[in-house]
Amino acid sequence: MSHRTEKSFWDPDEIQAVLRPRVLGRNLIVFNRVSSTNEFLKRLARRGAAEGTVIVADEQSAGRGRLGRRWHSVPAKGLWFSFLLRPQLQTEKIGLISLAIAAVIADTLAQACNLECAVKWPNDVLISGKKVCGILCETQISPTGIEGIIAGVGVNVNHRYDDFPSEWRGQAASLLLASGNMWDRQTLFVKLMKALDQNLFEDLPDKLPALVEKWCNRCPALGQNVAVTPAPHHPNQETTTGVFAGIGEGGELILRMPAGDLRFFAAGEITLPK
Numbered sequence: 001m002s003h004r005t006e007k008s009f010w011d012p013d014e015i016q017a018v019l020r021p022r023v024l025g026r027n028l029i030v031f032n033r034v035s036s037t038n039e040f041l042k043r044l045a046r047r048g049a050a051e052g053t054v055i056v057a058d059e060q061s062a063g064r065g066r067l068g069r070r071w072h073s074v075p076a077k078g079l080w081f082s083f084l085l086r087p088q089l090q091t092e093k094i095g096l097i098s099l100a101i102a103a104v105i106a107d108t109l110a111q112a113c114n115l116e117c118a119v120k121w122p123n124d125v126l127i128s129g130k131k132v133c134g135i136l137c138e139t140q141i142s143p144t145g146i147e148g149i150i151a152g153v154g155v156n157v158n159h160r161y162d163d164f165p166s167e168w169r170g171q172a173a174s175l176l177l178a179s180g181n182m183w184d185r186q187t188l189f190v191k192l193m194k195a196l197d198q199n200l201f202e203d204l205p206d207k208l209p210a211l212v213e214k215w216c217n218r219c220p221a222l223g224q225n226v227a228v229t230p231a232p233h234h235p236n237q238e239t240t241t242g243v244f245a246g247i248g249e250g251g252e253l254i255l256r257m258p259a260g261d262l263r264f265f266a267a268g269e270i271t272l273p274k
Helices: 012-019 037-046 096-113 175-179 185-200 204-217
Strands: 002-004 028-034 054-060 078-085 118-120 124-127 130-142 145-156 225-230 240-247 253-256 262-265 268-271
Touching (some): 012 185, 028 037, 037 054, 037 078, 037 130, 037 145, 096 124, 096 130, 096 204, 145 185, 185 204, 225 253, 240 262
Parallel strands (some): 002 028
Antiparallel strands (some): 054 078, 078 145, 225 240, 240 253
8 A cells, every 4th residue: 555645756656666565665655744754653553554664755854863863854865764563573682673774774775876884883874984874763562562663764865065964064974975976766765675675574583683793794893992872861871991792682782891891782872982
């Protein structure tokens, strides 16, 4: 099923004809402008929306990133979409989902655009050390387990330097800035959707170990000294430095301390010490 908003910037029927979705995109809703694709999809999920439902918008007026940060969604420049997973997955493994999505997106963009893509824990895709894609996963949990995971994806495609807010310009990248080429957003969207459909739906628990390994292979910080600052809600806000030793069974960053003991971080920010 597709849904068309008035004078939509893309034709959802046309996308589905090319996509031929197995799960992801069978229900596709296209908006010219929406407050937040994640917020809209969360409401649909609570009403019983089917797994694989996708919301895509040309612009978000109140897009959000991780830790409540604003995501700047310039119209006609990027890809802003959210999709619904209803995986048969243990609750403690939820943190692996954003890593798996990042691994799929990094692989797909690297192949489609012939660019070197890296990943940064927990949810970023980078080009030349700058953020080109962010992922925000929000989970709906009931007493019986995971009801749904709303995965929001933002990809900077045809942004020029001045399209970014001034405070982002030293940290953000786009496919245009990295390659010198303009990119057809619908073509990239279809490529990403096909890859996500293939990797994240059928038998996801069995696929996660290989996807996490792909993520690790694209993470330049792995094995390096890093500084970890816990998420704002954490009671201890001290930055901790150690060796990024690996990924835990729930997606945690494992930090090896100078004395050899291990610490696990479920959320936070990492930087490479200068």
